[in-house]
Amino acid sequence: MTSKPNILIVYTGGTIGMVKDYKTNALRAFDFSRIIDKIPELAQLDCNIESISFKEPIDSSNMNVRYYVDILEIIETNYRKFDGFVVLTGSDTMAYTSSAISFMIENLQKPIIFTGSQLPIGDLRTDAKENLITSIEIAASQKGNAPIVSEVCLYFEYKLYRANRTTKISAEQFEAFASKNYPALAESGVHLNFNGHLLTKPTFSDKKLIIRKKLITDVVILKLFPGITAEVIEAILSIRNLKGVVLETYGAGNAPNKPWFLELVEKAIQSGIKVVNVTQCSGGSVILGHYDTSLGLKAIGVIGGIDITTESAIAKLMYLLNEDLDAATFKRYFQRSLRGEISEK
Ligand code: ASP
Numbered sequence: 001m002t003s004k005p006n007i008l009i010v011y012t013g014g015t016i017g018m019v020k021d022y023k024t025n026a027l028r029a030f031d032f033s034r035i036i037d038k039i040p041e042l043a044q045l046d047c048n049i050e051s052i053s054f055k056e057p058i059d060s061s062n063m064n065v066r067y068y069v070d071i072l073e074i075i076e077t078n079y080r081k082f083d084g085f086v087v088l089t090g091s092d093t094m095a096y097t098s099s100a101i102s103f104m105i106e107n108l109q110k111p112i113i114f115t116g117s118q119l120p121i122g123d124l125r126t127d128a129k130e131n132l133i134t135s136i137e138i139a140a141s142q143k144g145n146a147p148i149v150s151e152v153c154l155y156f157e158y159k160l161y162r163a164n165r166t167t168k169i170s171a172e173q174f175e176a177f178a179s180k181n182y183p184a185l186a187e188s189g190v191h192l193n194f195n196g197h198l199l200t201k202p203t204f205s206d207k208k209l210i211i212r213k214k215l216i217t218d219v220v221i222l223k224l225f226p227g228i229t230a231e232v233i234e235a236i237l238s239i240r241n242l243k244g245v246v247l248e249t250y251g252a253g254n255a256p257n258k259p260w261f262l263e264l265v266e267k268a269i270q271s272g273i274k275v276v277n278v279t280q281c282s283g284g285s286v287i288l289g290h291y292d293t294s295l296g297l298k299a300i301g302v303i304g305g306i307d308i309t310t311e312s313a314i315a316k317l318m319y320l321l322n323e324d325l326d327a328a329t330f331k332r333y334f335q336r337s338l339r340g341e342i343s344e345k
Pocket of ligand 1: 013014015016058059060061089090091092093116117118
């Protein structure tokens, strides 16, 4: 019997799993079951590695809720057998996917590390090897017999982040992600240093893993800009079956305080649509009522999203809308930290 941790790599697609065909110069997906052949260094890690690949790997631009469930079902089926999971997706929508997965799993006691790369694994200058190797190391890191990390994270370019705090910030640099409102959980340099005090405390081991597979997709992200018209806002807020809106506002949660705007948003809220206010800024917090231009939003029942990211807000909205909560309870849950995604007031 081996006591090495067992790690499962779940490959869904994205650049990381591609190699260059040197004859044609084109990128193509490679057979992920032969990952150890591509990265022989993996054999040196002090853990057992297995991998499962989507039958048809996807570009993460095609990610959707059905694929979230596919990822969850792979983890659910293999939860007992493995000590940690590394999920590979394209980086484009990784912040959305990993945020959603964090809400859909409750009482998680093992690490789920999302990673990917800007360059394919077969490229000479690739960032894929470091991202993958360190993600596996993190997933396999234990203290005593317990995993060091027991939450959903995203690892990229030497930093481990809480997944639901991340945003993709660059389509060019290896440092493709940022987490402006919560510090990195670990940094990889000469040593792999965990910031233990920032990690989610593990839940008691007798708590059963709960996986929720239903999200409500009748939602929209409405980004304000100077010049946006009443027609546009009215059209969006009258989408049939619309249940939730992430309203991307300016600065500390500010929006036009003109009657036409407030009346349209109020009408939506009165009809039962949940409206959450998230700032367009990459860092900082919504403080409703701090400026005159957010007092009106507060008065009509817009929910302040505090310092949650848009990616996490849309996932949390889709998750909570399925719970059928009354307006006050919905607001309370939205503003409460469920998976470390928001700094409670
Ligand atoms: N377009 C790719 C994707 O998100 C980019 C990447 O893999 O990082 O699937």
